[in-house]
Amino acid sequence: MKRLLFRREQRVEESPCGLAFDEEKGEAVIAEYASDGGFEIHRVPADERRAVNINASDVRTCVLGWNAHTSLARLPVTAESTDEEILRSIIEAANTDPNAAAFNFTYSRTPDRLLTLTQAETADIADTLRKANAWLDTQRATHLKQEDRARIRLETRTRCNMRLWLSSGVDVDTCNTAFLTVGAGGYAMGLWSPHSGYIYETEERFERGASLEMIAAHTRDVLIKFIAPSSLAQLGLDFVGRVVVSAVPALEDQLFQVLREAPELHHALIEGIRLNYSTDRATEGDELDYATTLALGALIETELPSPVDLSVAPQEQLEQFSESHKIIEVARVQKIARKARLAMAAPVIVIVAFLATTWFQNRAEALRISSNIEAEKQTAAQLKQATEDYESSKKNFGMFRSLLDNLISLRQRQPATHQLLRDLDTRWPRDASWYVAEVNVKGTNVEIKGRTRNEQAITAFAKTLEFSDGLFTNILTNNNVAGTSLAGTSATATPQSSNVIEFTVRANYSPMKTPGQVGTTATEASAATMPTTPAPAPSSAAPSQIVAPQPPFANGANTKPMNGTQR
Amino acid sequence: MSRKPNIKKSRAKKGGLSSLAGLKDKAIKAAILMGPKKTLIYSSLLAVSLGALLYWQFLSPMISAKDQLGTELQRLHKQNAIARMMQETRPQFLEEFRRVITNYSTARELLPAEAEVSNVMAAIQDLAHRNNVRVTVFDASKPGVKSASTASTQPSASNQPSDVSNQQPTTTQQVALNERRIPAQIVGTHAGVASFIRDIAQYPRIIYVTDITISALNKAETVNMTLVTYDAPSAGLLPPIPVELQQEFQKAQNARANTK
Numbered sequence: 081m082k083r084l085l086f087r088r089e090q091r092v093e094e095s096p097c098g099l100a101f102d103e104e105k106g107e108a109v110i111a112e113y114a115s116d117g118g119f120e121i122h123r124v125p126a127d128e129r130r131a132v133n134i135n136a137s138d139v140r141t142c143v144l145g146w147n148a149h150t151s152l153a154r155l156p157v158t159a160e161s162t163d164e165e166i167l168r169s170i171i172e173a174a175n176t177d178p179n180a181a182a183f184n185f186t187y188s189r190t191p192d193r194l195l196t197l198t199q200a201e202t203a204d205i206a207d208t209l210r211k212a213n214a215w216l217d218t219q220r221a222t223h224l225k226q227e228d229r230a231r232i233r234l235e236t237r238t239r240c241n242m243r244l245w246l247s248s249g250v251d252v253d254t255c256n257t258a259f260l261t262v263g264a265g266g267y268a269m270g271l272w273s274p275h276s277g278y279i280y281e282t283e284e285r286f287e288r289g290a291s292l293e294m295i296a297a298h299t300r301d302v303l304i305k306f307i308a309p310s311s312l313a314q315l316g317l318d319f320v321g322r323v324v325v326s327a328v329p330a331l332e333d334q335l336f337q338v339l340r341e342a343p344e345l346h347h348a349l350i351e352g353i354r355l356n357y358s359t360d361r362a363t364e365g366d367e368l369d370y371a372t373t374l375a376l377g378a379l380i381e382t383e384l385p386s387p388v389d390l391s392v393a394p395q396e397q398l399e400q401f402s403e404s405h406k407i408i409e410v411a412r413v414q415k416i417a418r419k420a421r422l423a424m425a426a427p428v429i430v431i432v433a434f435l436a437t438t439w440f441q442n443r444a445e446a447l448r449i450s451s452n453i454e455a456e457k458q459t460a461a462q463l464k465q466a467t468e469d470y471e472s473s474k475k476n477f478g479m480f481r482s483l484l485d486n487l488i489s490l491r492q493r494q495p496a497t498h499q500l501l502r503d504l505d506t507r508w509p510r511d512a513s514w515y516v517a518e519v520n521v522k523g524t525n526v527e528i529k530g531r532t533r534n535e536q537a538i539t540a541f542a543k544t545l546e547f548s549d550g551l552f553t554n555i556l557t558n559n560n561v562a563g564t565s566l567a568g569t570s571a572t573a574t575p576q577s578s579n580v581i582e583f584t585v586r587a588n589y590s591p592m593k594t595p596g597q598v599g600t601t602a603t604e605a606s607a608a609t610m611p612t613t614p615a616p617a618p619s620s621a622a623p624s625q626i627v628a629p630q631p632p633f634a635n636g637a638n639t640k641p642m643n644g645t646q647r
Numbered sequence: 648m649s650r651k652p653n654i655k656k657s658r659a660k661k662g663g664l665s666s667l668a669g670l671k672d673k674a675i676k677a678a679i680l681m682g683p684k685k686t687l688i689y690s691s692l693l694a695v696s697l698g699a700l701l702y703w704q705f706l707s708p709m710i711s712a713k714d715q716l717g718t719e720l721q722r723l724h725k726q727n728a729i730a731r732m733m734q735e736t737r738p739q740f741l742e743e744f745r746r747v748i749t750n751y752s753t754a755r756e757l758l759p760a761e762a763e764v765s766n767v768m769a770a771i772q773d774l775a776h777r778n779n780v781r782v783t784v785f786d787a788s789k790p791g792v793k794s795a796s797t798a799s800t801q802p803s804a805s806n807q808p809s810d811v812s813n814q815q816p817t818t819t820q821q822v823a824l825n826e827r828r829i830p831a832q833i834v835g836t837h838a839g840v841a842s843f844i845r846d847i848a849q850y851p852r853i854i855y856v857t858d859i860t861i862s863a864l865n866k867a868e869t870v871n872m873t874l875v876t877y878d879a880p881s882a883g884l885l886p887p888i889p890v891e892l893q894q895e896f897q898k899a900q901n902a903r904a905n906t907k
Contacts, residue, residue, distance in 0.1 A: 413679075420678035423686035431698035435706065442709050449716040456723035463730035469889075470737060473744065476886035480747050483880075486824065487754040490855070490877065495848035497856040497872075501841055519861040592857075 096138035098379025099212060101126055102371035103264055104328060108215055110134065111375035119355075119379070121372055129218045139230045140378040141212055143390055145204025146266030148236040150281035152315075153197035159189040164405070166195065167398040174394070186388045186397070190277045198236065198281070200390045208234055209391060233378075234390040237261045238270035238281045240377025241326050244368075245353050246272075247382050255321025258307050258348070260299070262327035262335055263370070267299050269306050273317055278385040280315055282306075292331055296338040304344045322349045328370045496591040500526065503551060503589075507544040511537035513580075524592045526552070528585045531562065538583045545587050552587040559583035741891055748888060748896060757853045758879035764827055767852055767876055771831075774850075778843040780835030784871075787829045825878035833870045840868050853877060 098111035102123070110122040110132060124131035157169045166187055174180035183199045190196060212232050238259050245259070246252070254274055261268040266285040272278050284302070286295055305311060307320040323345065327335045332352075339350050352367035355376070368376065381387055392400070500521065508514060513533035520527040532538060538559050545552040562580040678686040759767050768787050775782045833843060840861070847856055859872040888896060 416679055417675060419683045420675055420681075420686055423683040424674065424678050424690045427687065427691040427694035428697075431694040435698055435701055438702075438706055439709070442706065442713050446709070446713045446716055449713065449720050453716060453720050453723060456720060456727055459727050460723055460730070463727055463734065466734055467730050470733065470740070473740070473889045476888065477740070477744050477747060479886045480744070480751055480888075483824075483885075484747055484751045484754055487751070487757060487853070490824075490853045491754070491757055494850070494853055494855040497859055498841070498844045498848035501844060517863055519859070521857075521859045523857075 094136050094138065096140055096379060097134060097136040098375040098377070099139050099141040099215075100371040100374035100378065101144075101211070101215075102369075104330060105371075107371070108132075109371040109375040111372070111379040112136075113379070119376060121375070126215060127218075130221070132219055133221075134216065134219050137230050138233070139212065139216065140233045140235065141208065142237045142240055142374050142378055143200045143204050143234050144208045144211065145201055146263070146268065146283040146285040147201040147204055148198065148238075148268065148281065148283045148390075149200075150196055150198040150236070150238075150270070150278070152279065153187060153195040155195065155197070157195065159193040159195045163401050164398060167394045167401065170197070170394045171398065184390055184392075185394050186390055186392070188278070188386045188388055190279060191384065192276045194276060194279070196279060198388055198390070200234075200236065205234060205390055208232075232391055233387070235378055235388060236281060236390070237263070237268045237283075237374060237377075239278065239385055239388070240374050241324065241353060242270060242272055242278060242377075242385060243380055243382050244355075244373055244377040245324050246384070247380055248353070248355055255319060256312070256317050257322045257324060258303065258320045260303055260323060260325045260327075260339075261370075262295070262299055262325070262331055264328050264330070267302070269303065271306075271312075271315065271317065271320070276316070279317075292334055296331060296335045299335060300338045300342050300345075303339070304342060307348070308344075320348055322351070324353060325350060326353050326368075326370055326373045332370070493591070493593070496589075497521070499591055500589050503548070504528070507541065507548070509534075509537035509540045509544075513537070514541075521589070521592065524588045524590060526587050526589045526592070528587075529583070531580050531582050533579045533581065535559065535581055538581070538585070542585060545585070550590060552589055554586075554588045556586040557583060558586075741889060744889060745892055745895075748892065752899075755879050757851070758824070758877050759852050760879055763852075764876065764878065767854060768829070770850070771829075771847070771854070771874065774846045775833055775843055778835070778839045778846060780833045780839040780843050780870075782831060782833050783869075784830060784832035786831070787827070789828060789830075824880060827876050827878070829874040829876070831872055831874055833872075834867055835870075836866065837863075837868050840870050844870075847874070 100109045107123045108126040112120045114120045155169045185199045257272045259270040268283040270281040511534045516530040518529040545555045559581045854876040856872045862869045
């Protein structure tokens with residue numbers, strides 16, 4: 081699992097290295113970028129196995145032969161043409177030229193939109209690659225896989241020197257610059273223009289057996305011709321103000337002397353290549369040697385002159401471009417398809433996400449509510465039981481209360497009869513002929529029968545009952561002269577021959593109400609207290625039932641009042 | 648024989664999958680041709696339509712059901728809140744119950760127990776003797792009946808005017824007092840009769856006079872009346888008291904019994 085997670089799909093980008101061979105010393109010079117931003121230069125014996133630990137997959141070096149050439153391209157394409165068009169044009173041109181089979185071609189664009197064509201012999205390229213690979217194999221650890229061989233990029237010497245010089249911070253003035261690279265086997269010359277950049281390059285092999293003096297003189301002569309105004313005019317240049325020289329140590333001093341002594345070159349500044357021109361301390365003593373210059377120039381990469389790789393044939397470059405374009409096209413189509421899929425899927429995903437979120441929210445809410453309902457139902461069942469108990473207790477409470485009210489009303493009813501007698505005693509009229517024969521009490525109905533000679537006494541008695549603050553209600557009187565019959569009338573009878581008037585007074589005495597009918601408000605009342613008399617609503621019929629006062633009877637001789645009831 | 652349907656099924660499945668894949672390819676091609684903006688617009692419209700359909704088909708009923716559940720929950724919550732509120736009045740109710748029980752216990756002393764009725768009757772005889780009235784009729788032979796006045800809270804059938812405000816609320820179950828009605832007749836002077844009736848009114852136990860008829864003859868008065876007294880209901884007939892009060896009143900009853 082760990083291996084799957086942390087497996088590297090791509091190789092880690094490694095730092096490139098520049099490689100050059102110092103034939104005089106039999107050393108290999110390796111240039112690498114240092115961690116502090118500078119460079120690291122290593123010199124190791126070229127034939128020593130495992131002299132340096134070099135694992136770079138990108139090795140850059142120069143073509144060893146002296147046949148490289150760069151000039152303005154004479155092709156039916158321009159710098160604005162696509163890479164494929166230029167490469168096809170080169171391939172077509174090479175196919176028409178029978179000598180072109182021995183060369184490999186590449187191209188580059190100048191800042192002023194010109195197209196330059198660089199060529200090198202395929203045999204030199206193959207030799208260079210063979211030598212570099214052989215050296216790398218001797219340095220490679222034996223446990224490494226053979227297929228992990230480094231990719232070797234090939235440049236020309238003049239390009240390498242020009243790139244190093246341009247990137248060393250030199251004050252580039254407006255004049256054109258010529259580059260002279262002199263090795264043990266030949267020389268290379270190039271022209272650089274501030275306006276057009278790198279526009280021309282040529283190399284030539286020295287004849288075998290030539291002495292150093294001859295080589296230096298020949299080189300001087302060729303350089304003089306190279307930067308002569310007539311030659312420069314063919315390239316569209318007018319003047320060369322600086323000559324940058326890089327030569328093998330055996331030739332270096334002599335070459336500089338010869339060049340500086342040449343009157344045709346007096347107008348030009350002749351100098352070597354230093355790593356940092358902007359440092360004041362940098363002097364001629366700090367100039368880089370021939371092999372180091374090539375190694376550093378191969379290592380660094382600048383926009384101008386643009387990097388080229390002579391190890392790759394135009395056909396291969398075209399295939400690479402085609403492959404790249406195919407990949408790019410596929411990627412573009414995939415990108416469009418991805419966008420289309422995204423455009424198709426995004427709203428669906430949004431809607432689905434919304435629906436899913438809503439669904440889950442509602443479901444969660446419904447589950448929560450359901451659980452709450454269950455809990456509430458359980459609580460409701462418990463509360464129902466408690467409520468039923470409560471209701472039952474309330475009924476029991478009502479029964480107790482009713483019982484208590486009944487007891488209280490019974491107690492209140494207890495003195496009612498005695499109270500009736502007392503109330504009647506206080507209301508008997510003060511009439512000597514007043515005689516009560518019978519008192520009848522049924523429930524609250526009180527019936528008093530008696531005799532009197534004074535009819536007004538009956539009326540007065542009825543009145544006292546009437547104004548008893550509600551104790552007596554529904555007062556009805558019936559009187560008639562003794563010996564006569566008066567049926568069904570309650571009107572005042574006219575005195576007849578007899579003076580005795582028999583009367584019957586009927587009334588309701590409220591304290592005599594049946595026990596248990598007293599209001600519950602009397603629960604706190606003491607049993608010894610008098611019964612509360614309910615305030616009766618004044619009956620509209622009652623006054624009419626009261627017998628009108630009659631004239632008093634003077635004779636009360638035959639009356640026999642009830643003991644204690646006559647006043 | 649059984650392989651043929653399987654083969655058909657797998658073919659149909661493959662056909663369905665391939666048609667789906669073809670549909671997908673066609674859709675992607677159409678999307679590439681239309682461009683992302685148009686694809687986004689059409690896809691949005693389609694997705695919204697589909698979403699609305701799904702929402703209407705599935706989510707709306709779900710939301711309605713959830714709302715119904717919410718309403719049910721609210722109803723239950725309200726119902727329980729009312730029940731809780733009702734239960735919150737229980738302490739006051741128990742306090743009232745305690746007061747009524749206490750009052751009843753006090754008032755109950757006014758009623759003679761069944762065994763004491765004979766003592767009451769003897770006391771009446773004694774009262775008559777002390778007031779110089781003669782008891783000519785004393786019919787205590789009638790058995791006790793449930794009191795009509797206490798067995799029900801319905802108004803009596805008397806001819807008195809009905810007073811609605813005095814009626815007690817109707818209850819379906821009542822504890823009745825056992826009523827003893829004793830027709831009696833006494834003869835004596837007016838003062839004796841009045842004194843006798845006063846003593847009856849002041850008797851410590853509940854006993855009252857009803858249906859009284861006083862007839863005067865010479866100096867004597869004849870009084871026909873009905874004496875009414877009641878038995879206290881036994882403890883078994885009384886309604887149960889709440890559990891919270893049972894222990895308390897049990898202790899009180901025990902203490903009262905010990906005092907007696």
